[in-house]
Amino acid sequence: MTEIKILKIGGSVLTDKTRLESARMEEIERIATEIARHGSGLILVHGAGSFGHIHAKKYNLAERFSPEGVLETHRSVVRLNDLVVESLRRAGSRPVPVHPLSCTLLRDGRIDAMETEPVIEMVNNGLVPVLHGDVAMDRSIGAGIVSGDQLVSHLARTLKPEIVALGTAVDGVIFRGEVLAEVRREALPKIGSELGASAGVDVTGGMRGKLEELLDLADQGVESQIFNAEKAGQIERILMGERVGTLVEGRI
Ligand code: IP8
Numbered sequence: 001m002t003e004i005k006i007l008k009i010g011g012s013v014l015t016d017k018t019r020l021e022s023a024r025m026e027e028i029e030r031i032a033t034e035i036a037r038h039g040s041g042l043i044l045v046h047g048a049g050s051f052g053h054i055h056a057k058k059y060n061l062a063e064r065f066s067p068e069g070v071l072e073t074h075r076s077v078v079r080l081n082d083l084v085v086e087s088l089r090r091a092g093s094r095p096v097p098v099h100p101l102s103c104t105l106l107r108d109g110r111i112d113a114m115e116t117e118p119v120i121e122m123v124n125n126g127l128v129p130v131l132h133g134d135v136a137m138d139r140s141i142g143a144g145i146v147s148g149d150q151l152v153s154h155l156a157r158t159l160k161p162e163i164v165a166l167g168t169a170v171d172g173v174i175f176r177g178e179v180l181a182e183v184r185r186e187a188l189p190k191i192g193s194e195l196g197a198s199a200g201v202d203v204t205g206g207m208r209g210k211l212e213e214l215l216d217l218a219d220q221g222v223e224s225q226i227f228n229a230e231k232a233g234q235i236e237r238i239l240m241g242e243r244v245g246t247l248v249e250g251r252i
Pocket of ligand 1: 011047048049053056073077135
C-alpha cells in the first residue's frame with residue numbers, strides 16, 4: 001500500500017471569508033502547483049470558507065434540519081471543490097472529487113460511519129482524492145456539518161498516515177505572540193483563552209476546534225502539524241516531510 005499523507009487547506013486560505021463565494025484563485029493555483037510537485041500518496045481535504053459557512057449560518061444548520069439548507073450549502077461547497085480540482089488538474093496532478101455528503105454519516109455531529117475504501121483505492125491508483133467540509137446526514141438530528149478538520153482526524157485515525165498537516169492562514173498555534181513549536185493537551189487550559197476565532201463567518205470552531213480535533217487524534221497516537229499555507233513553499237516542505245509550524249503531540 002502507498003504511504004499516505006493527509007493535507008488540509010483551510011477555507012481562510014482558499015477564499016475571502018468575509019465575501020460570499022469569493023475564491024482566491026491565485027492562492028488556489030499556487031497551492032495546486034505546490035501539491036502537484038509532491039502529491040504522491042496524498043489525500044487532500046479543504047475547508048469551505050465563504051462557500052459553505054455563510055449558507056450554513058443562514059439556515060442555522062448546526063441547530064436544525066433544513067432540506068433547503070442542506071442542498072444550498074452542499075452545492076456551494078461543491079462549487080469550491082470544482083475550482084480546487086480543476087486547478088490541481090491544470091497543475092498536472094490527478095485529482096478526483098469526493099463529496100462527504102455521499103459517503104459519511106454523523107451521529108450528534110460526529111462521524112459515525114464513513115466509506116474510506118474507495119479513497120484508499122484512489123490513492124493506490126495514483127489519484128488525489130479531494131474531500132471538503134460539507135453537510136452530512138446525521139442519525140440524531142437529520143443533518144449537520146462535518147468540518148474538514150473532523151474529516152482529517154477521522155481519516156488519519158483510520159489510515160494511520162505518514163504525514164497529517166493542517167494549512168491555515170496563521171503560522172501555527174500562537175500563544176503570547178509566539179508560535180508554539182509543539183503543543184500537548186496539558187497546555188490547553190493555559191493557552192485556550194488566547195486561541196483566535198477565524199476571520200469572517202465560521203460555524204465549526206476556528207483554531208480551538210482545530211486543536212481539539214488534533215489533540216484527540218494525538219491521543220490515538222497520530223501526530224500532526226498546523227502551519228501557514230499562505231507562505232509560498234510551506235506546503236512543499238510539509239509534503240517532503242519537514243517539520244513546519246506547530247506539532248500537535250500526544251500526552252506525556
Ligand atoms: O470549513 C465546514 O467545513 P470547514 C463545512 O472545514 C460547511 O470547517 C458546510 C460549513
